[in-house]
Amino acid sequence: MKDTGTVAVCFVHAALQGLVEKGHDPAPVLRKAGIAPEVLASPRARVTPAAYGILLKIIAQVLDDELFGQDSRRMKVGTFALLCRSVVHAETLGKALDRMARFFGTVIDDVGATVSRGERTASLVLYPRTPGLPRHIFLYETLLIFMHGVACWLVRRRIPILRADFAYARPDHAAEYHVLYSARLRFDQPATAIHFDAGLLDLPCLQDEHTVKAFLRDNPENMLVKYKNVASDASRVRRLLRGLPPTEWPDFETVAAQLATSPPTLRRRLRLDGTSFRAIKDQLRRDMALALLAEPGRAVADVAADLGFAEPSAFHRAFRKWTGARPGEYQRRDRHRARP
Numbered sequence: 585m586k587d588t589g590t591v592a593v594c595f596v597h598a599a600l601q602g603l604v605e606k607g608h609d610p611a612p613v614l615r616k617a618g619i620a621p622e623v624l625a626s627p628r629a630r631v632t633p634a635a636y637g638i639l640l641k642i643i644a645q646v647l648d649d650e651l652f653g654q655d656s657r658r659m660k661v662g663t664f665a666l667l668c669r670s671v672v673h674a675e676t677l678g679k680a681l682d683r684m685a686r687f688f689g690t691v692i693d694d695v696g697a698t699v700s701r702g703e704r705t706a707s708l709v710l711y712p713r714t715p716g717l718p719r720h721i722f723l724y725e726t727l728l729i730f731m732h733g734v735a736c737w738l739v740r741r742r743i744p745i746l747r748a749d750f751a752y753a754r755p756d757h758a759a760e761y762h763v764l765y766s767a768r769l770r771f772d773q774p775a776t777a778i779h780f781d782a783g784l785l786d787l788p789c790l791q792d793e794h795t796v797k798a799f800l801r802d803n804p805e806n807m808l809v810k811y812k813n814v815a816s817d818a819s820r821v822r823r824l825l826r827g828l829p830p831t832e833w834p835d836f837e838t839v840a841a842q843l844a845t846s847p848p849t850l851r852r853r854l855r856l857d858g859t860s861f862r863a864i865k866d867q868l869r870r871d872m873a874l875a876l877l878a879e880p881g882r883a884v885a886d887v888a889a890d891l892g893f894a895e896p897s898a899f900h901r902a903f904r905k906w907t908g909a910r911p912g913e914y915q916r917r918d919r920h921r922a923r924p
Contacts, residue, residue: 590630590871591808593623593908594757596639598722602653603643613642626908632874637805654723656693663691664803668734668796671789677739678785681708684731694718695727705746706782708732709775712751721752724776729764732778733807737799738789742811743780749773759859767816767857817843817853821864830869830892836861870906873899877915884911 596619600610614621617639623629631639644650649658667687674680678699685697685708694717700707708731710724718724728748736742745766754771761769765778791799799806820843825833834842839861840850854860859867869891876887888899903911 589633589763589808590867590874591633591636592757592760593626593629593631594760595722595725596631596636597624598720598725599636599640599643599652601720601722602647602649602651606647606653608646613639613646616642620909620913623908626905628905629908630870630874630906632878633805633808636808637803640804651692651723651726654718654720654726655695656717657691659691664730665796665800668800669793671734671738672791672793672796674738674789676785677735677743677787677789678706680738680789681731681735681785684734688727688731692727695723697727697731701782701785704782705779706785707777707779709777711775721750721755724750724752725764728776728778729804729807732765733803733811736811737807738791739784739787740790743784745778745780747779749775749777749779751776762816762818762857762859767818816857817850818857818859818864821850821854821861822868825865825868830865830872830890833865833892866902869902873903873906873911874914877911882915884915887911 600613603610603613611621614624618635619631619639623631640652643652644661647653647658648661650661650664651659667684670687671680671683674683678701681699685699688695688697694713696711696713698709698711700709708728710727712718732743732745747768747770748761748765749770750761751773752771754769758769758771821839824839824842828834836850837847840847843850845853851861854864872891873887876882876890877884884899885896888896891899893899893902900910903909903914907914
């Protein structure tokens with residue numbers, strides 16, 4: 585099964601924040617994206633990247649703002665496309681990142697961006713231009729995803745983030761950052777920055793005007809899925825389990841042996857990644873459930889059995905905990921969203 589992952593409901597709340605602050609009712613926007621409003625009441629709920637991507641596109645259209653009302657100035661719809669069409673003409677990744685930083689510095693008021701180069705490490709740094717702004721960390725999160733995603737696309741590979749720093753306190757959803765950015769996170773730092781191998785700045789840009797259209801069509805969903813952190817120990821465990829049906833998942837000791845490490849070492853590394861073996865299994869079942877329920881003709885009882893639940897009732901309870909909705913309700917919403 586393709587590892588599409590899911591998006592935490594906290595990012596749905598964050599995306600809606602600017603919409604609500606501008607006086608818009610979020611309910612119609614949520615319905616168009618296929619996200620039930622009651623999902624927002626469940627802190628542990630998840631949505632698919634497709635639904636979240638649609639949500640972001642709708643909010644951008646409603647506000648005419650591709651930063652979703654997070655900056656003091658609107659980034660009008662079409663600005664991101666102009667950015668992509670500009671950076672594809674850069675010869676190297678380093679030049680593209682410099683151009684990107686200058687571009688965002690022109691169209692954004694609250695946050696500035698710079699690229700610094702060291703002997704071994706390069707850094708993409710975001711900093712506030714005005715004390716007290718931006719009001720929400722979602723602007724930092726969005727800009728880092730946008731800039732890192734475009735950079736990965738330009739060189740046709742994921743750029744591993746060696747460390748990610750954040751100029752704010754650890755948020756409640758910090759565990760999501762391990763997948764979005766890096767296994768190594770630091771909070772309450774002087775600046776928000778992602779650090780990577782300086783040698784990558786010399787990589788040639790491999791995209792052109794002809795490939796921009798497809799990239800823009802598939803975003804922002806593509807950047808949320810394709811350029812995740814896949815080098816962590818947690819990701820290695822996920823890949824191992826994902827290759828097997830849930831009914832055949834091995835125990836922790838067997839997984840450690842297959843990854844050529846000891847159980848205590850793997851347990852410690854997963855803890856550093858902000859997760860556990862049990863949490864990984866739970867998250868995989870959740871993501872598989874969303875994918876399977878979206879398939880036409882899938883019975884809820886069959887999905888429950890495929891995921892290793894002894895009783896459908898146990899699956900119903902787990903799914904409600906994950907998404908805030910019943911499996912049948914999710915199926916109906918997904919089919920409604922899929923209609924032309």
